[in-house]
Amino acid sequence: MTEAAPALFVALEQSSLGAAIRQSVWLYPAANVGHILGLAALAGAVAIMDLRLLGVFSSAPPAALVQPARRIAIAALLLQVGTGFLLFTAEASHLVLNPVFQAKMALITLALANALVLGRLSSTELDYVPAHEPIPARLRVAAALSLGLWLVVAAAGRLIAYA
Protein backbone atom coordinates (compact mmCIF):
# COMPACT_ATOMS: atom_id res chain seq x y z
CA MET A 1 0.00 0.00 0.00
CA THR A 2 1.33 3.45 -0.81
CA GLU A 3 0.07 6.59 0.91
CA ALA A 4 1.00 8.68 -2.13
CA ALA A 5 -2.12 7.48 -3.98
CA PRO A 6 -5.47 9.34 -3.87
CA ALA A 7 -7.52 8.32 -0.82
CA LEU A 8 -10.20 6.63 -2.94
CA PHE A 9 -7.69 4.09 -4.25
CA VAL A 10 -6.06 3.53 -0.87
CA ALA A 11 -9.56 2.83 0.52
CA LEU A 12 -10.38 0.48 -2.37
CA GLU A 13 -7.18 -1.51 -1.80
CA GLN A 14 -7.84 -1.66 1.96
CA SER A 15 -11.48 -2.69 1.52
CA SER A 16 -12.63 -6.16 2.52
CA LEU A 17 -12.89 -7.02 -1.18
CA GLY A 18 -9.24 -6.06 -1.70
CA ALA A 19 -8.18 -8.15 1.28
CA ALA A 20 -10.28 -11.09 0.09
CA ILE A 21 -8.66 -11.02 -3.37
CA ARG A 22 -5.15 -10.93 -1.90
CA GLN A 23 -5.77 -13.56 0.76
CA SER A 24 -7.56 -16.08 -1.42
CA VAL A 25 -5.24 -18.63 -3.00
CA TRP A 26 -7.30 -18.94 -6.20
CA LEU A 27 -9.17 -15.63 -6.69
CA TYR A 28 -6.28 -13.53 -8.00
CA PRO A 29 -4.98 -16.24 -10.37
CA ALA A 30 -8.56 -16.92 -11.54
CA ALA A 31 -9.08 -13.22 -12.32
CA ASN A 32 -5.73 -13.23 -14.12
CA VAL A 33 -6.69 -16.24 -16.26
CA GLY A 34 -10.13 -14.74 -16.97
CA HIS A 35 -8.48 -11.49 -18.05
CA ILE A 36 -6.24 -13.34 -20.53
CA LEU A 37 -9.14 -15.37 -21.97
CA GLY A 38 -11.23 -12.20 -22.22
CA LEU A 39 -8.36 -10.52 -24.04
CA ALA A 40 -8.22 -13.38 -26.55
CA ALA A 41 -11.97 -13.10 -27.21
CA LEU A 42 -11.91 -9.30 -27.38
CA ALA A 43 -8.87 -9.12 -29.66
CA GLY A 44 -10.28 -11.85 -31.90
CA ALA A 45 -13.67 -10.20 -32.30
CA VAL A 46 -12.11 -6.76 -32.81
CA ALA A 47 -9.74 -8.19 -35.43
CA ILE A 48 -12.62 -9.79 -37.37
CA MET A 49 -14.59 -6.51 -37.40
CA ASP A 50 -11.68 -4.25 -38.23
CA LEU A 51 -10.07 -6.52 -40.82
CA ARG A 52 -13.42 -6.86 -42.63
CA LEU A 53 -13.70 -3.08 -42.79
CA LEU A 54 -10.12 -2.93 -44.06
CA GLY A 55 -11.01 -5.25 -46.93
CA VAL A 56 -10.10 -8.72 -45.62
CA PHE A 57 -12.84 -11.44 -45.76
CA SER A 58 -14.45 -9.37 -48.53
CA SER A 59 -16.58 -12.24 -49.87
CA ALA A 60 -18.86 -11.79 -46.81
CA PRO A 61 -21.24 -8.82 -46.64
CA PRO A 62 -19.61 -6.58 -43.99
CA ALA A 63 -22.63 -6.37 -41.69
CA ALA A 64 -22.84 -10.18 -41.57
CA LEU A 65 -19.43 -10.31 -39.88
CA VAL A 66 -19.38 -7.02 -38.01
CA GLN A 67 -22.68 -7.40 -36.16
CA PRO A 68 -22.09 -10.78 -34.49
CA ALA A 69 -18.42 -9.93 -33.86
CA ARG A 70 -19.48 -6.73 -32.11
CA ARG A 71 -21.73 -8.69 -29.72
CA ILE A 72 -18.80 -10.97 -28.84
CA ALA A 73 -16.56 -7.95 -28.38
CA ILE A 74 -19.04 -6.28 -26.00
CA ALA A 75 -19.41 -9.47 -23.93
CA ALA A 76 -15.62 -9.87 -23.80
CA LEU A 77 -15.20 -6.23 -22.83
CA LEU A 78 -17.59 -6.72 -19.89
CA LEU A 79 -15.51 -9.72 -18.77
CA GLN A 80 -12.38 -7.55 -19.03
CA VAL A 81 -13.95 -4.82 -16.90
CA GLY A 82 -14.99 -7.36 -14.24
CA THR A 83 -11.72 -9.29 -14.06
CA GLY A 84 -9.69 -6.12 -14.46
CA PHE A 85 -11.50 -4.53 -11.52
CA LEU A 86 -10.57 -7.50 -9.31
CA LEU A 87 -6.91 -7.37 -10.37
CA PHE A 88 -6.89 -3.59 -9.86
CA THR A 89 -8.55 -3.70 -6.43
CA ALA A 90 -5.82 -5.98 -5.01
CA GLU A 91 -3.15 -3.33 -5.68
CA ALA A 92 -5.15 -0.17 -6.40
CA SER A 93 -2.87 2.32 -4.62
CA HIS A 94 0.19 1.14 -6.54
CA LEU A 95 -1.47 0.63 -9.92
CA VAL A 96 -3.15 4.02 -10.03
CA LEU A 97 0.33 5.61 -9.88
CA ASN A 98 1.85 3.21 -12.43
CA PRO A 99 2.53 5.19 -15.65
CA VAL A 100 1.82 2.23 -17.94
CA PHE A 101 -1.49 1.57 -16.16
CA GLN A 102 -2.37 5.25 -16.61
CA ALA A 103 -1.45 5.05 -20.29
CA LYS A 104 -3.56 1.91 -20.66
CA MET A 105 -6.63 3.62 -19.17
CA ALA A 106 -6.16 6.63 -21.45
CA LEU A 107 -5.82 4.35 -24.49
CA ILE A 108 -8.97 2.41 -23.49
CA THR A 109 -10.85 5.72 -23.34
CA LEU A 110 -9.65 6.56 -26.86
CA ALA A 111 -10.46 3.08 -28.15
CA LEU A 112 -13.98 3.18 -26.68
CA ALA A 113 -14.63 6.65 -28.15
CA ASN A 114 -13.44 5.37 -31.51
CA ALA A 115 -15.65 2.28 -31.15
CA LEU A 116 -18.70 4.51 -30.53
CA VAL A 117 -17.93 6.52 -33.67
CA LEU A 118 -17.31 3.32 -35.60
CA GLY A 119 -20.58 1.84 -34.36
CA ARG A 120 -22.53 4.91 -35.39
CA LEU A 121 -20.88 5.13 -38.81
CA SER A 122 -21.33 1.44 -39.53
CA SER A 123 -25.01 1.46 -38.54
CA THR A 124 -25.73 4.16 -41.10
CA GLU A 125 -23.23 3.29 -43.82
CA LEU A 126 -22.71 -0.45 -43.63
CA ASP A 127 -26.08 -2.17 -43.31
CA TYR A 128 -26.79 -2.56 -47.03
CA VAL A 129 -23.23 -2.82 -48.38
CA PRO A 130 -22.97 -6.12 -50.27
CA ALA A 131 -19.93 -8.40 -50.42
CA HIS A 132 -16.90 -7.22 -52.45
CA GLU A 133 -18.05 -3.55 -52.37
CA PRO A 134 -15.44 -1.02 -51.24
CA ILE A 135 -15.83 0.22 -47.62
CA PRO A 136 -16.17 4.04 -47.15
CA ALA A 137 -12.79 5.63 -46.33
CA ARG A 138 -13.73 7.04 -42.92
CA LEU A 139 -14.87 3.59 -41.80
CA ARG A 140 -11.53 2.16 -42.91
CA VAL A 141 -9.66 4.85 -40.98
CA ALA A 142 -11.70 4.16 -37.85
CA ALA A 143 -11.14 0.41 -38.25
CA ALA A 144 -7.36 0.83 -38.56
CA LEU A 145 -7.36 3.07 -35.50
CA SER A 146 -9.48 0.55 -33.60
CA LEU A 147 -7.19 -2.38 -34.38
CA GLY A 148 -4.06 -0.40 -33.48
CA LEU A 149 -5.52 1.00 -30.26
CA TRP A 150 -6.81 -2.31 -28.90
CA LEU A 151 -3.53 -4.10 -29.64
CA VAL A 152 -1.59 -1.35 -27.85
CA VAL A 153 -4.05 -1.57 -24.92
CA ALA A 154 -3.27 -5.29 -24.71
CA ALA A 155 0.48 -4.69 -24.86
CA ALA A 156 0.24 -1.99 -22.19
CA GLY A 157 -1.66 -4.38 -19.96
CA ARG A 158 1.16 -6.90 -20.10
CA LEU A 159 3.77 -4.18 -19.50
CA ILE A 160 2.18 -2.89 -16.27
CA ALA A 161 4.13 -5.52 -14.32
CA TYR A 162 7.43 -4.22 -15.74
CA ALA A 163 6.96 -0.54 -14.95
Added chain:
Amino acid sequence: MLKRVAAVVLLAPLAGLPAAAHHGWSSYEADKPVTVKGEILSAKYENPHATITVKGEDKVWTVTLAPTSRMMTRGATKELVAAGKQVSAYGYPSRVEKDEMRAERITIDGKTVEMR
Protein backbone atom coordinates in the same frame (compact mmCIF):
# COMPACT_ATOMS: atom_id res chain seq x y z
CA MET B 1 -1.45 11.26 -40.78
CA LEU B 2 -2.67 7.79 -39.87
CA LYS B 3 0.92 6.57 -39.77
CA ARG B 4 1.89 9.34 -37.38
CA VAL B 5 -1.06 8.64 -35.11
CA ALA B 6 -0.19 4.93 -35.15
CA ALA B 7 3.44 5.65 -34.24
CA VAL B 8 2.46 7.87 -31.31
CA VAL B 9 -0.09 5.33 -30.09
CA LEU B 10 2.33 2.41 -30.42
CA LEU B 11 5.13 4.15 -28.57
CA ALA B 12 3.05 5.86 -25.88
CA PRO B 13 3.15 3.03 -23.30
CA LEU B 14 6.93 2.85 -23.55
CA ALA B 15 7.29 6.43 -22.36
CA GLY B 16 6.67 5.50 -18.76
CA LEU B 17 8.84 2.38 -18.65
CA PRO B 18 11.76 3.40 -16.44
CA ALA B 19 9.52 5.16 -13.90
CA ALA B 20 7.99 3.95 -10.63
CA ALA B 21 8.23 0.18 -10.59
CA HIS B 22 6.54 -2.36 -8.42
CA HIS B 23 6.99 -5.90 -9.66
CA GLY B 24 8.56 -7.90 -12.46
CA TRP B 25 12.17 -8.99 -12.05
CA SER B 26 13.43 -6.23 -14.36
CA SER B 27 13.11 -3.59 -11.64
CA TYR B 28 15.55 -5.45 -9.36
CA GLU B 29 19.34 -5.23 -9.55
CA ALA B 30 20.33 -8.80 -10.42
CA ASP B 31 24.01 -7.84 -10.51
CA LYS B 32 23.96 -6.70 -6.87
CA PRO B 33 22.59 -9.70 -4.95
CA VAL B 34 22.17 -9.43 -1.20
CA THR B 35 21.50 -11.95 1.54
CA VAL B 36 19.25 -10.63 4.29
CA LYS B 37 19.35 -12.63 7.54
CA GLY B 38 17.24 -11.99 10.60
CA GLU B 39 13.89 -12.25 12.28
CA ILE B 40 10.67 -12.00 10.30
CA LEU B 41 8.87 -9.02 11.83
CA SER B 42 5.67 -9.31 9.79
CA ALA B 43 4.37 -11.56 7.07
CA LYS B 44 1.68 -10.98 4.46
CA TYR B 45 0.77 -14.30 2.87
CA GLU B 46 -1.03 -12.66 -0.04
CA ASN B 47 -1.38 -12.48 -3.82
CA PRO B 48 -0.04 -11.43 -6.23
CA HIS B 49 3.15 -11.83 -4.13
CA ALA B 50 3.68 -12.66 -0.48
CA THR B 51 5.87 -10.17 1.37
CA ILE B 52 7.74 -10.25 4.68
CA THR B 53 9.60 -7.60 6.62
CA VAL B 54 12.94 -8.78 8.01
CA LYS B 55 15.06 -7.18 10.73
CA GLY B 56 18.38 -7.37 8.88
CA GLU B 57 21.77 -6.40 10.33
CA ASP B 58 21.71 -2.99 8.69
CA LYS B 59 18.02 -2.17 8.39
CA VAL B 60 14.50 -3.54 8.10
CA TRP B 61 13.99 -4.98 4.62
CA THR B 62 10.73 -5.60 2.83
CA VAL B 63 11.26 -8.90 1.02
CA THR B 64 8.97 -9.70 -1.92
CA LEU B 65 8.39 -13.43 -2.33
CA ALA B 66 6.12 -15.31 -4.77
CA PRO B 67 2.41 -16.02 -5.47
CA THR B 68 0.93 -17.97 -2.56
CA SER B 69 -0.06 -21.04 -4.61
CA ARG B 70 3.54 -21.49 -5.80
CA MET B 71 4.91 -21.07 -2.29
CA MET B 72 2.47 -23.64 -0.89
CA THR B 73 3.32 -26.15 -3.63
CA ARG B 74 6.99 -25.82 -2.73
CA GLY B 75 6.48 -26.09 1.00
CA ALA B 76 6.84 -22.43 1.97
CA THR B 77 3.55 -22.53 3.87
CA LYS B 78 1.92 -19.74 5.84
CA GLU B 79 3.03 -21.53 9.03
CA LEU B 80 6.68 -21.65 7.87
CA VAL B 81 6.85 -18.09 6.56
CA ALA B 82 5.58 -16.46 9.75
CA ALA B 83 6.50 -13.58 12.05
CA GLY B 84 9.07 -14.57 14.68
CA LYS B 85 10.94 -17.08 12.48
CA GLN B 86 14.58 -16.61 11.49
CA VAL B 87 14.99 -16.28 7.72
CA SER B 88 17.84 -16.04 5.26
CA ALA B 89 16.71 -14.48 2.00
CA TYR B 90 18.96 -14.30 -1.07
CA GLY B 91 17.76 -11.84 -3.68
CA TYR B 92 18.11 -8.52 -5.42
CA PRO B 93 17.49 -4.98 -4.19
CA SER B 94 14.81 -2.90 -5.88
CA ARG B 95 15.88 -0.07 -8.14
CA VAL B 96 12.81 1.86 -7.10
CA GLU B 97 11.33 0.97 -3.73
CA LYS B 98 13.60 1.89 -0.82
CA ASP B 99 14.67 -1.07 1.38
CA GLU B 100 12.80 -3.59 -0.76
CA MET B 101 14.31 -6.71 -2.28
CA ARG B 102 12.94 -9.61 -4.27
CA ALA B 103 13.97 -13.03 -3.04
CA GLU B 104 15.37 -15.66 -5.39
CA ARG B 105 15.21 -18.17 -2.53
CA ILE B 106 14.57 -18.20 1.20
CA THR B 107 15.73 -20.51 3.98
CA ILE B 108 13.63 -20.97 7.12
CA ASP B 109 14.02 -23.78 9.71
CA GLY B 110 16.71 -25.35 7.51
CA LYS B 111 14.32 -25.54 4.54
CA THR B 112 15.32 -23.73 1.35
CA VAL B 113 12.58 -22.81 -1.12
CA GLU B 114 13.03 -21.27 -4.57
CA MET B 115 10.74 -18.33 -5.28
CA ARG B 116 11.16 -17.99 -9.07
